[in-house]
Amino acid sequence: MTKLLREMPKVELHCHFDGSVPMETVYELGEEIGLTKEYLSQIPVTGQCEDLEDYLKSFDIILKVLQTKDHLKRATYATIKQIAGEGVKYLELRFAPLLHLDQGLTISEVIDSVIQGLHQATAEFDIDVNLIMSAMRSHSAETNMDLVAAIQKLECPELVGFDFAGAEPDGANDHIKPITDKMQENNFHLTLHSGECGCAHNVVQAIKLGATRIGHGIAVAKDPKVMKFVSENNVLLEVCPTSNYQTSGIKTLADFPARTLMDANVKFSISCDNRTVSNTSLINEYQILIDYHHFTIEEFIQTNRDGIEASFARAKTKVALTEKLNEFHNKLH
Numbered sequence: 001m002t003k004l005l006r007e008m009p010k011v012e013l014h015c016h017f018d019g020s021v022p023m024e025t026v027y028e029l030g031e032e033i034g035l036t037k038e039y040l041s042q043i044p045v046t047g048q049c050e051d052l053e054d055y056l057k058s059f060d061i062i063l064k065v066l067q068t069k070d071h072l073k074r075a076t077y078a079t080i081k082q083i084a085g086e087g088v089k090y091l092e093l094r095f096a097p098l099l100h101l102d103q104g105l106t107i108s109e110v111i112d113s114v115i116q117g118l119h120q121a122t123a124e125f126d127i128d129v130n131l132i133m134s135a136m137r138s139h140s141a142e143t144n145m146d147l148v149a150a151i152q153k154l155e156c157p158e159l160v161g162f163d164f165a166g167a168e169p170d171g172a173n174d175h176i177k178p179i180t181d182k183m184q185e186n187n188f189h190l191t192l193h194s195g196e197c198g199c200a201h202n203v204v205q206a207i208k209l210g211a212t213r214i215g216h217g218i219a220v221a222k223d224p225k226v227m228k229f230v231s232e233n234n235v236l237l238e239v240c241p242t243s244n245y246q247t248s249g250i251k252t253l254a255d256f257p258a259r260t261l262m263d264a265n266v267k268f269s270i271s272c273d274n275r276t277v278s279n280t281s282l283i284n285e286y287q288i289l290i291d292y293h294h295f296t297i298e299e300f301i302q303t304n305r306d307g308i309e310a311s312f313a314r315a316k317t318k319v320a321l322t323e324k325l326n327e328f329h330n331k332l333h
């Protein structure tokens, strides 16, 4: 089964760059700036965290090795290389440029360094990659407006989406409209972390702001009306089972609401969130859905079709990805 899951051409839409840099690369970069292996080895989460905020502590460590142009470029290359090795053919990699400014880089230098690593990796491996810019909920509106202003000036075809990440209180989307409006005016697609740890209402609000995808969104499974709203608006959830378990969004992996969502016609695509912090892979996430929720290969093909459709890729890329998936599908029969 693992071989088949690896061979299946997959899309991954919810992947945080900082949380997904391979440990081997983190050690290598960390050593260059005097960080010990013992300190860095605390990054992967073991077991269940108290909540999302507790889970996010690992990022304070990782971010220390992602503060120079060279490190950003190398880390991006290594991350994409690893993901391509899992049979992912299209990736949307997201990151928060404002978290990489500690040593004096500008926002455009951060983005440019990541794009250099991206180009190096996509030239070498069979994978297409686009980028999503994440604003942080913990930053002030003014700071996030600075981010918007900097992004607007850039002309990079890889910048396709915009997101808000970080701890998500009830009402988290109450005050972000000026920013999400501005990004949509600039032709950025919108996906928002919402309903990750309990607030279905945040998902409704995210959709009203224009989000066509929702990061996690599993809280909707508790509310049939909200599921109906999600389904009627053809919004796709980017689900990440291990991460939801670790942040205590669900109590056990068996509680992951895959079947509830499917029964309510809520589309979703499967992702890792943070490979390294969550110590997982996309193959492992698929295996969890097989083990706990009896997923079939046909169902994974469907989640990938839905993922392609809801992706922020250009039409040409979507056609090419669909062809790859059809080819794989045909070979099964």
Ligand SMILES: [Zn+2]
Pocket (backbone or CB within 6 Å): 014, 016, 165, 193, 215, 273
């Ligand atoms: Zn996330």
